[in-house]
Amino acid sequence: MTLALKNVSLRVDGLMHIYDTSIELVPNGFNILLGTTLAGKTTLMRLMAGLVVPTHGEVWFNGVDVTGVAVQKRNVSMVYQQFINYPNMSVFDNIASPLRLARYNKDEIKQRVSEVARLLRLDPFLKRKPSELSGGQQQRCAMARALVKDSDLVLLDEPLANLDYKLREELREELPRLFATRERTVVYATTEPSEALLLGGYTAAMDEGRITQFGPTGEIYRRPADRVTASVFSDPPINTVAVRKHGARFTVIGSDAGWRVCDAFTRVADGEYEFAVRPHHVRPANGVADGAIVEGKVLVAEISGSESTVHFDMHGQSWVSLTHGIHCFNVGQTARFLIDIDHSMLFSMAGELVAAQGG
Amino acid sequence: MMASRHGTGFKWIVPFLYIVFLMLPIYWLLNMSFKTTNEILGTFSLFPQEFTLDNYKAIFTDPTWYNGYINSLIYVCVNTLISVTVALPAAYAFSRYRFLGDKHLFFWLLTNRMAPAAVFALPFFQLYSALNLFDTHIAVALAHCLFNIPLAVWILEGFMSGVPKELDETAYIDGYPFWKFFLKIFLPTIAAGIGVAAFFCFMFSWVELLLAKTLTSVDAKPIAAVMTRTASSSGYELGLLAAAGTLTMIPGAIVIFFVRNYIAKGFALGRV
Numbered sequence: 001m002t003l004a005l006k007n008v009s010l011r012v013d014g015l016m017h018i019y020d021t022s023i024e025l026v027p028n029g030f031n032i033l034l035g036t037t038l039a040g041k042t043t044l045m046r047l048m049a050g051l052v053v054p055t056h057g058e059v060w061f062n063g064v065d066v067t068g069v070a071v072q073k074r075n076v077s078m079v080y081q082q083f084i085n086y087p088n089m090s091v092f093d094n095i096a097s098p099l100r101l102a103r104y105n106k107d108e109i110k111q112r113v114s115e116v117a118r119l120l121r122l123d124p125f126l127k128r129k130p131s132e133l134s135g136g137q138q139q140r141c142a143m144a145r146a147l148v149k150d151s152d153l154v155l156l157d158e159p160l161a162n163l164d165y166k167l168r169e170e171l172r173e174e175l176p177r178l179f180a181t182r183e184r185t186v187v188y189a190t191t192e193p194s195e196a197l198l199l200g201g202y203t204a205a206m207d208e209g210r211i212t213q214f215g216p217t218g219e220i221y222r223r224p225a226d227r228v229t230a231s232v233f234s235d236p237p238i239n240t241v242a243v244r245k246h247g248a249r250f251t252v253i254g255s256d257a258g259w260r261v262c263d264a265f266t267r268v269a270d271g272e273y274e275f276a277v278r279p280h281h282v283r284p285a286n287g288v289a290d291g292a293i294v295e296g297k298v299l300v301a302e303i304s305g306s307e308s309t310v311h312f313d314m315h316g317q318s319w320v321s322l323t324h325g326i327h328c329f330n331v332g333q334t335a336r337f338l339i340d341i342d343h344s345m346l347f348s349m350a351g352e353l354v355a356a357q358g359g
Numbered sequence: 360m361m362a363s364r365h366g367t368g369f370k371w372i373v374p375f376l377y378i379v380f381l382m383l384p385i386y387w388l389l390n391m392s393f394k395t396t397n398e399i400l401g402t403f404s405l406f407p408q409e410f411t412l413d414n415y416k417a418i419f420t421d422p423t424w425y426n427g428y429i430n431s432l433i434y435v436c437v438n439t440l441i442s443v444t445v446a447l448p449a450a451y452a453f454s455r456y457r458f459l460g461d462k463h464l465f466f467w468l469l470t471n472r473m474a475p476a477a478v479f480a481l482p483f484f485q486l487y488s489a490l491n492l493f494d495t496h497i498a499v500a501l502a503h504c505l506f507n508i509p510l511a512v513w514i515l516e517g518f519m520s521g522v523p524k525e526l527d528e529t530a531y532i533d534g535y536p537f538w539k540f541f542l543k544i545f546l547p548t549i550a551a552g553i554g555v556a557a558f559f560c561f562m563f564s565w566v567e568l569l570l571a572k573t574l575t576s577v578d579a580k581p582i583a584a585v586m587t588r589t590a591s592s593s594g595y596e597l598g599l600l601a602a603a604g605t606l607t608m609i610p611g612a613i614v615i616f617f618v619r620n621y622i623a624k625g626f627a628l629g630r631v
Contacts, residue, residue: 046528049528051528072536077532078529084526101533102534
């Protein structure tokens with residue numbers, strides 16, 4: 001099954017929700033939409049499902065233009081962030097409802113529902129009403145309804161966002177296995193870069209109603225096409241600072257701080273760039289004498305279990321250092337941090353990727 | 360510990376007094392309905408001295424009396440049915456779609472309730488007479504729609520807006536056509552709201568006197584109009600009147616029983 005959006009845009013009440021977007025989903029693959037809230041992930045999904053008709057552009061489904069076709073006539077299923085089930089029906093009837101509408105016979109409905117229910121470990125609850133289930137079970141019920149019919153396209157809109165941490169971990173591991181039972185194209189929206197990396201597949205990074213990049217998840221993580229994609233794919237946000245390359249040395253513009261240019265960047269022409277490094281590649285420089293060491297005033301210091309998060313002032317930019325282990329800092333003190341220059345990126349001042357090393 | 364034990368001794372007093380004051384008129388009505396008119400006028404007694412069921416017997420045997428109840432029940436039920444049926448699609452439109460002037464129209468609906476019904480008595484009388492609908496149940500039922508439909512729309516809109524629109528979308532994605540979704544999933548989901556809306560329509564139609572009286576003469580005369588009759592011919596028949604009043608409260612009590620758990624939400628017009 002293939003789904004392609006061709007120059008699709010959506011305007012609601014004069015406001016652009018989706019800017020001119022073209023994307024061809026990877027058939028029978030796991031396609032991830034990654035972006036912050038309000039980036040347009042849900043809207044794009046609603047366009048794919050056919051719940052909204054685009055202002056301009058076309059939606060092609062299996063080689064057919066389905067732009068104006070009603071959602072009932074498309075073979076899709078969708079799971080929302082909120083737990084959406086039919087409250088007046090039992091879990092069995094909830095899961096069976098798409099099959100009943102498609103006029104399957106009774107025995108087949110029974111067999112299919114129990115199969116899916118077993119897969120999602122819902123079989124003890126088939127007679128209950130959705131309101132009598134826990135949050136995780138309610139969401140599993142919604143997923144069962146999406147799985148039971150042989151839809152070509154499954155849209156999952158942050159399905160794990162409203163679950164507690166443990167359940168989320170558990171379901172996240174199950175997800176790829178669940179949807180691998182049959183050839184279907186899955187679209188999965190999430191705000192968390194770590195979730196995208198865990199699920200693998202292909203990722204479309206989204207920002208303010210635009211897809212900034214689409215490709216294999218690992219590839220996008222290692223080599224984001226531009227600064228916006230890099231910041232979408234980094235949590236906490238990626239650290240950047242304007243630098244001047246002069247031979248084998250970077251100098252922070254407006255200061256005399258600087259560090260050695262790593263091997264991958266040596267062939268880059270001299271000039272002004274945006275240097276970027278992920279928070280977990282900036283660590284406190286305890287007792288380290290040489291390397292790319294910068295100094296900054298500590299703005300915020302948090303210790304959460306085994307990780308330390310330190311926000312510090314990097315020549316006017318707020319940087320974050322995220323490291324394992326416990327590092328204590330006092331707010332206001334000046335501290336030294338070591339940048340792992342072998343895991344950094346270089347963007348042009350316009351935001352295009354120039355070079356990347358590590359990931 | 361001491362303080363709370365001390366406190367419990369008198370905590371019951373305020374609610375007790377409140378309930379006593381609340382129930383007193385109702386009790387007195389009930390008390391009167393079992394007395395003879397002479398006793399009511401003659402002595403002051405907490406209990407009927409000569410307990411009698413004659414008042415009730417009179418109502419249930421005299422057609423002009425019990426027909427009053429039947430007439431009232433007919434137009435109230437017809438009105439409730441019309442109001443809720445018409446309000447359901449309207450409320451759905453207000454809760455799910457945006458259209459030109461929707462907010463103004465929605466507010467205007469509520470202001471309809473603020474106009475006293477008396478204002479409309481004369482035009483309605485003229486209109487229904489011209490259409491030969493005078494003194495029919497449907498005339499009163501339609502007239503009461505004037506204030507009951509806006510009310511039902513408001514209540515139902517509140518309940519409907521509490522249902523996420525993702526439920527609608529999920530149903531469409533599953534393949535439900537609109538009407539099938541509306542009848543099989545959406546209506547059961549807001550069943551409590553429909554109950555509350557029906558209750559309010561029932562009550563307001565049941566207690567409305569002026570329009571009902573103006574638009575009827577004999578065939579569709581409501582019970583409230585029949586009750587005014589006792590004040591004329593053979594002096595005051597207070598016992599009979601009290602029995603009629605007691606019976607008037609019963610339908611409301613029955614309806615309220617079914618929606619008792621949702622009534623507070625209904626008073627907030629579904630917005631909680």
